[in-house]
Amino acid sequence: MKTILLKNRPKGKPQTSDFEFTESEKPVPQDGEVLLETKYVSVDPYLRGRMRDEKSYIEPFKLNEPVESAVVAEVVESKNEKFKKGDFLTGMLQWKEFQTNTGKGLRKVDKDKASLSAYLGVLGLTGLTAYFGLKRIGELKDGETLLVSGAAGAVGTVVGQIGKIMGCTVVGIAGTDEKVTMLTDEYGFDAAINYSKTDDMTAAIKKAAPDGIDVYFDNVGSYTLDAAMNNINRFGRVVNCGAISLYNETEQPTGPRLETTIVKKSIKMQGFIVRNFEEDFQEGIQQLGSWLQEGKLKHEETIVDGFEKIPQAFIDLFDGKNKGKMVVKV
Amino acid sequence: MKTILLKNRPKGKPQTSDFEFTESEKPVPQDGEVLLETKYVSVDPYLRGRMRDEKSYIEPFKLNEPVESAVVAEVVESKNEKFKKGDFLTGMLQWKEFQTNTGKGLRKVDKDKASLSAYLGVLGLTGLTAYFGLKRIGELKDGETLLVSGAAGAVGTVVGQIGKIMGCTVVGIAGTDEKVTMLTDEYGFDAAINYSKTDDMTAAIKKAAPDGIDVYFDNVGSYTLDAAMNNINRFGRVVNCGAISLYNETEQPTGPRLETTIVKKSIKMQGFIVRNFEEDFQEGIQQLGSWLQEGKLKHEETIVDGFEKIPQAFIDLFDGKNKGKMVVKV
Numbered sequence: 001m002k003t004i005l006l007k008n009r010p011k012g013k014p015q016t017s018d019f020e021f022t023e024s025e026k027p028v029p030q031d032g033e034v035l036l037e038t039k040y041v042s043v044d045p046y047l048r049g050r051m052r053d054e055k056s057y058i059e060p061f062k063l064n065e066p067v068e069s070a071v072v073a074e075v076v077e078s079k080n081e082k083f084k085k086g087d088f089l090t091g092m093l094q095w096k097e098f099q100t101n102t103g104k105g106l107r108k109v110d111k112d113k114a115s116l117s118a119y120l121g122v123l124g125l126t127g128l129t130a131y132f133g134l135k136r137i138g139e140l141k142d143g144e145t146l147l148v149s150g151a152a153g154a155v156g157t158v159v160g161q162i163g164k165i166m167g168c169t170v171v172g173i174a175g176t177d178e179k180v181t182m183l184t185d186e187y188g189f190d191a192a193i194n195y196s197k198t199d200d201m202t203a204a205i206k207k208a209a210p211d212g213i214d215v216y217f218d219n220v221g222s223y224t225l226d227a228a229m230n231n232i233n234r235f236g237r238v239v240n241c242g243a244i245s246l247y248n249e250t251e252q253p254t255g256p257r258l259e260t261t262i263v264k265k266s267i268k269m270q271g272f273i274v275r276n277f278e279e280d281f282q283e284g285i286q287q288l289g290s291w292l293q294e295g296k297l298k299h300e301e302t303i304v305d306g307f308e309k310i311p312q313a314f315i316d317l318f319d320g321k322n323k324g325k326m327v328v329k330v
Numbered sequence: 331m332k333t334i335l336l337k338n339r340p341k342g343k344p345q346t347s348d349f350e351f352t353e354s355e356k357p358v359p360q361d362g363e364v365l366l367e368t369k370y371v372s373v374d375p376y377l378r379g380r381m382r383d384e385k386s387y388i389e390p391f392k393l394n395e396p397v398e399s400a401v402v403a404e405v406v407e408s409k410n411e412k413f414k415k416g417d418f419l420t421g422m423l424q425w426k427e428f429q430t431n432t433g434k435g436l437r438k439v440d441k442d443k444a445s446l447s448a449y450l451g452v453l454g455l456t457g458l459t460a461y462f463g464l465k466r467i468g469e470l471k472d473g474e475t476l477l478v479s480g481a482a483g484a485v486g487t488v489v490g491q492i493g494k495i496m497g498c499t500v501v502g503i504a505g506t507d508e509k510v511t512m513l514t515d516e517y518g519f520d521a522a523i524n525y526s527k528t529d530d531m532t533a534a535i536k537k538a539a540p541d542g543i544d545v546y547f548d549n550v551g552s553y554t555l556d557a558a559m560n561n562i563n564r565f566g567r568v569v570n571c572g573a574i575s576l577y578n579e580t581e582q583p584t585g586p587r588l589e590t591t592i593v594k595k596s597i598k599m600q601g602f603i604v605r606n607f608e609e610d611f612q613e614g615i616q617q618l619g620s621w622l623q624e625g626k627l628k629h630e631e632t633i634v635d636g637f638e639k640i641p642q643a644f645i646d647l648f649d650g651k652n653k654g655k656m657v658v659k660v
Binding site for chain 1 (some may be wrong): 377381386478540548550551555564570571572573576577582583584585586588589590592593594595596597598599600601602603606
């Protein structure tokens with residue numbers, strides 16, 4: 001069986017050479033453990049942060065040790081009475097084809113209710129990120145104007161759709177014409193902007209949302225955030241969910257100072273990670289699950305095949321090669 | 331009687347030549363009006379914003395028309411049954427020695443409870459700014475670590491004292507040794523930093539608050555904000571009350587991008603103006619009033635004498651020439 005280790009801390013954009021594959025024997029579960037076979041692996045932009053040797057809300061990955069992310073795995077052998085062979089579990093697991101685990105922090109998923117990969121996306125941390133980001137941080141109200149960047153990504157597509165469910169005007173920002181068309185035609189966004197073909201983002205947002213932005217759900221940071229701030233309404237809220245445009249920077253990036261706008265317009269900018277809302281996850285999963293079953297929530301996935309493709313799939317996130325949630329099927 | 335008009339929109343730091351004095355006859359109150367004699371005039375940094383020809387939460391001042399700010403005035407003649415001769419009123423009034431007014435938006439002040447000038451400071455908008463900024467925006471909790479910039483100013487001195495009343499560790503930032511000594515010796519701050527003698531603000535804050543900052547009450551913006559962000563704790567809150575260091579900038583100021591920190595540490599940055607809490611002013615005035623009467627709240631004032639000194643007193647704010655609230659006695 002194969003394991004993927006972090007070989008080097010990436011400098012700038014991660015390279016496949018930053019990862020190393022090793023071979024070993026399948027482990028044997030001890031009493032109280034299960035043997036898990038990895039089925040689906042989630043690759044997410046935030047993992048880039050854990051590859052830095054920096055204190056953060058979560059321990060950095062260690063060099064020459066396995067990377068971990070959200071995974072759906074099947075119980076192939078159980079010495080834990082809470083789980084039986086054939087159960088599917090999800091949670092934070094290592095990038096290994098097989099691994100043993102006590103099951104602590106893992107939860108069972110029902111493959112009849114949704115596809116297994118959905119538990120890494122719309123019914124997993126990405127869906128919950130969209131849900132709690134909009135509800136608790138953005139305090140989005142019915143009928144407001146919502147702008148979302150990284151709109152064609154895993155979180156962005158859910159954010160926009162929740163906005164539409166709430167009767168909001170929704171504008172998305174994405175990086176290709178194909179994505180922009182998908183947002184308006186398939187996801188019902190009111191407008192979408194292709195930033196890679198737009199010189200003046202401030203003007204483009206103004207055109208798409210002439211009455212200004214009430215909530216900006218920011219996945220990218222940098223000049224997109226600046227342009228959103230130029231269009232934000234009084235009492236506007238910025239949901240700082242991610243800053244993918246900055247994750248590979250090696251120098252401290254600079255930009256216009258935002259504090260004058262923040263004061264003048266009584267703006268709230270607030271960052272979060274979805275784990276802050278861990279106690280309320282059940283509420284979010286339930287709500288997202290019913291929207292999914294009612295057909296109100298579509299979910300797009302980019303599924304890459306093969307355990308050995310995990311590093312490249314992760315790297316491709318930074319080139320926006322995914323539509324919706326990027327998942328590797330093992 | 332004299333009136334002060336805005337003659338030019340200041341470029342950079344305001345000059346006395348941006349203001350013009352005119353002479354006219356005392357006005358005569360009509361039915362429903364009172365004739366007011368100006369007693370104390372508040373000069374405040376936020377007025378700089380209204381001197382720009384920019385859309386904001388409040389109309390910009392018009393050229394060749396009177397400037398207005400918070401004022402305490404005496405009723406010298408009344409044709410309004412709600413007010414009688416000898417009453418003292420406060421509210422937004424023009425920079426005039428005498429003016430007529432219907433009394434709408436003005437409230438009576440009790441000169442036996444506190445000095446008249448206190449109603450422009452600790453019991454006026456500045457005290458309320460400190461109170462609601464800390465309580466509602468900063469969500470300051472007992473025992474946390476509070477950093478405040480512009481600490482020796484009108485708002486800052488109240489902020490720090492409320493922090494101490496709440497049992498917090500309080501660190502202030504000010505611009506002279508005299509102010510720094512005043513903060514620790516007279517106001518009970520735990521530590522204070524003289525930014526004008528500090529090369530590395532990040533290190534200075536770290537030294538003063540080794541466990542990091544939970545709430546940063548920002549009156550100045552710019553590199554002081556950056557240094558505070560370098561020391562902020564997870565779930566920290568930034569109260570964006572003002573950005574006096576930027577108000578006179580003529581170019582868009584730039585600085586390090588803060589969004590990565592905001593996301594990584596789940597930070598809230600929120601701007602406000604005190605009027606957002608207008609409905610709850612009575613709560614704030616009552617609380618501040620009892621602290622004042624219990625001797626828990628000192629208030630410092632820099633009182634400048636003479637109507638004709640108003641423009642210079644305003645300009646002096648930007649050189650930090652005030653300790654506590656800057657007020658002009660007419």
